[in-house]
Amino acid sequence: MRLLHAVLRTIRNSRRLATGLAILAAMILVALFSPLIIKLIGGGTNPIEVAAYEKWLVPSADHLLGTDQFGRDVFAMVISALSVSLQIGAIAGVISTVVGVIVAFVSGYKGGWIDGVLSTFTGVLLVIPTFPLLVALSAYAKNVTLFQVGVMISIFAWPFAAKTIRSQVLSLRSRPYVDLARVTKARDMEIIVTELLPNLLPFIGVGFASSALGAIFGLVGLEVIGLGPGGVIDLGHIIFNAINTGALTLGAWPMFVVPIVLLTALFAALNMVNIGLEEVYNPRLRGVAGE
């Protein structure tokens, strides 16, 4: 209960955080209701099945955003793709954050050579351009499920979470209340869970947002050059189709513009959440005495 209060207060304190979360919430809501919305649009037929309607229809009352090269309703496609993108971001974000948290805690808390090895490993993965590896991975992924895609991408997104969290673990480790807990002979695990974790929640939040952003980013990048996993239609895939079929010159700008706008909004929202959280927990960022 106290946690909930604290969270709400945090949100109210930072306008950026609130805006970002609001946009995210709106998208998540749409995603949750997407099967219902799609059924409403289709009204009988499945609007995202190949050859459901005539191809390349202009936007009209029947098809708010027209149809694509296979006769699928673009509006329905976009809603369903939004849901898919969010799911992949969530899955990858969760996996990355969990792995990142574990690695960060182990290395930050234990210190010593374990810390050295793990942080070098994390550092290398962060620094090297991982896109070629991601592209190679896509060669496996011609026909995988949504969940598998999320897992794959999280392999590349987890160091982002780990790095952010690790530096905080390091700084927190030396705080007085941890020493106090140590003196009371509490076990390591207990210290981590009861003392460190609650203070780190915002950073874990930041880690989640960063890795979700990175995951969707990477996936869209793959798809735009046509190497994305097939069978999973997300916003990047629609953009790829639009580029590939020259939708713009055909006049089918909705297919091109709407996914880009949605993705930009998604990235902006995640970024706002990130920055907002950092501002809340780093008071120096917010205000300076006398201003």
Next chain:
Amino acid sequence: MNTESPRNEGPRPQYEDVEDVVRYQLSRRSLVGGGAAAALTAFLAACSDSGSYSDKPADTNKPAATKSIQIGKANIPVPRDQSVIVGQVEYTVFDSFNGMIPNGSPNGAGVELATEPLFFLSFATGKLTPWLATEYKYNDDHTELTMKFDPKAHWNDGKPLGANDFRFTVMALKDRPDLFGGGGELKEFVKDVEVPDPQTAVVKFLKPTPRFHYNFIAAIAGAPNNIMPEHIWKSQDLTKYKDNPPVRSGPYKLKQAIRNQKMFVWEKDPNYWNKDKLDVKPQYVIFQSTSKQLDQASLSFERAEFDVGSIDTQHATQLANTGYPNLVTTQFHDPNPRVMWLNCDPARGVMAEPKMHWAINYCLDREKIGTSVWDVKVPPANYPWADYPTNDKWKNDELANKYKFEYNLDKAAEALDEIAPKNAAGKRTYKGKEINLEIITPAQVDKAEYAIANVLKADLAKVGVPCTLRSLSGSVHDEKFQRGEYDIDSSWAGFAIDPAQLYTDWDSSKAQPIGKNAANKNKMRFRDPKFDEVSRKLSGMDPNSEEAKPLLDEALEIYFQKLPLLPVIQTGYPQFFNTAFWKGWPTDEDLYEVPLNWWPHFTLILGKIEATGQKGPA
């Protein structure tokens, strides 16, 4: 749309005149605006009408036919009005023209304009035209082949071309199966080549064959084997020599290959050996990779920066509907119709039954597929080959009527009830097990072959046959296909010159068990002893001879009964030509030659077209 652009107007507006272009663009495409306001108003306006993007009516305040086109400045190093510019695929090789090593020669880059075959076979006219060779003659028992060469022929470096080069080519390649084009039929049939005089070569065979000369006929694209200059290659390592610039015999020579522009520039050879018979009109032919973004590619075509290609069907239709005067669309059927390969192996259960094949056949709605699924409207295919005039002689209307192909779900259900009746739960079973077919395709999800398979899957479901459909990428698909681990494969098949080439593939001896790689032979595991007999006899016979005819009919009948392959539709690929600078391209009404720019037959087209007199912008 074949109207000529009026030539007596003043200089056309250049594309550098920005204002003009902006005005022009904004007026033409009411949905795509430069700004959000334009887009919004257009969006609202469009909300009231419906229709397809490409059949948007032309603006009412602009007369349809005399739309002026903006000529763009093509990024080429030679004069525009003397060049034909062809838009093609992505090139990755620019300094090597040795076709015997992997990626040793760029495909579709115009090398075909320089590389001439011994004979041309045109699917458009049906004629066999001797070229580098003047005639071929087998002896009576097909153990010897005599080739005669044109005495005028010479290479583009001046040296004479003749039987010695032919012998060198055949003997160099026959024992090198590690080279592309090596081994194969050359190794299987050639014993020796004699050269009694510089214009005559006599090939002695190890075993009789009436089809050896097929290797040197350009029927589908270039010939399987092209003659190589002995004086260039005899001292070179065939796996390392790049042959840059290529020494060939054709009417064009390579002027330059520009890597950073993905461009090849070919220049007319003033010393071409056959210029009396073939005088190509354009001084230069340029092959360039088109942009992978179709927007850009089609805009380039619209601005006449390309003469051939660089535009796809959708955009071309739109251009035609908005009154673009310089577009010529020519349809040509690919030598391979789209087919469904049906697995015949007993290990696949119900698929081994011919009635199952017929049931699937009755579920194929060829009309719908030909109209809605394929890019352009194409006719259904009833034979496993393309509908060329050269293939007419293999047809047999009597047999086709006896085994009529039609879309009839009732007949399908009937056939199914006989072999796979429904059990108590309403599911079809075969020998006690519920049936479920596995359909695979090498095409990606947004390609036609996948869509065709999807339509079939839906229809099969209607008669109680559930299927799974998967698109597999290149090598993954190849593995499964070769090993026979599928029930239906949606792709394509066909042959070059006569059906025996296809039938010999279906010999039982070439059928591998499921799980073993078929090495590209008899991938559907067709086993019919009668068919084997007929096919083996046919392979030793001249297909045009009298005695071959009844055998061909027999083979065809067995084919119709067992249906190892289901032809679906003719593969119509439209070719697009821009008549701003050059006119006289082959059209649907006058298909005087095969209109594909990566086939050597393209040189014959280049000999027939004429310049319009249009000058490029400065």
Next chain:
Amino acid sequence: MTAEAPPVVTVDKSQASAPPTGVRAWLSRHPLAAYAIRRFGLYLVELWGALTITFFFFRLMPGDPVRTLIQTLQQNYIYNAEASAELIARYRTEFGLDGNLFSQYIKYMEKLFLHGDMGPSLINYPTPAQTVILRALPWTIALLGISAVLAWILGVIIGAIAGWRRGKLGSRITTNLAIALAHVPYFFVALILVYVFAYTLGMLPARSAYDSSITPGITPEFIGSVLKYGLLPGLSIVVIGTFGWILSTRMLMVPILGEDYLVYAEAKGLKGSRILTRYALRNCYLPQITAFGISLGFIFNGNVLVEQLFNYPGLGTTLVTAIQQLDFNTILGVTNIAIFSVLTAVLLLDLLLPLLDPRVKYWK
């Protein structure tokens, strides 16, 4: 200072009192050099680790390159050669694909480090992979290098000003814009730029690196053409990159706004802009230097897509072509070059830092 032996414990006096000699002595007297050597060792370990991981990663991709090539040829050009076993075997050896994985690895590493030879490429056989890569490298370095540095400079300056003038309208707008747009992929911007400038307005070209009628050379004509063609791709990277740096610089600037030395400077009567450049900026651009090195990998990722979009003949397009044809040698080559460049840049920046910032200390 010599150590005094404690009275109770007997210590070998000669050991304890003698000054440390040799390498250890030198190292303890030069902590900076010690750090540099340790850091360099770490660099070598990282390099080796990254190369090994990528090698095995790519080798474990399913698919056989030679077979794939033959298939593509058959599909697209009705190529009639039967893929004979000899042909495939020959090229498997050529490309180093025979033998078990471990022996392939040893052979590859040997060739790479002893001869600098990355093996023959497949996309341009028999040209060696390193030639193919070196052809494309200058274009990427030019495009990526210039854009990245430009974005950094612009971003740090604007970000510092935005942080300095906290609360002012201009700074607030800039900050919010940066938050919204900092993580937009480069190619989104590229697509919009291409649409506006190349299609609609037709002012700038949308593909290639230079005008084909100009022969490459150090002529003003050629350089002018290169700049013109490189404008749009470069702009895509610079615009988004700048926003990113604005954000991070501002985040560094704001916390130090209340520091005492700044108050002191203001009290002394120094002008605002002078305080900004001489005191505040100096304290926040240093972490940004390290961050720049780290961001190079990320920029390369985005660069691949930009190059693809603009058909720019750099490493990105080479990589994508190589992956489509499963050209292992070229793929590994490009990835290795990218890894090597980034790790080296980070190493250099790390070593540079103590020179720039006297406060930096290196602990054991």
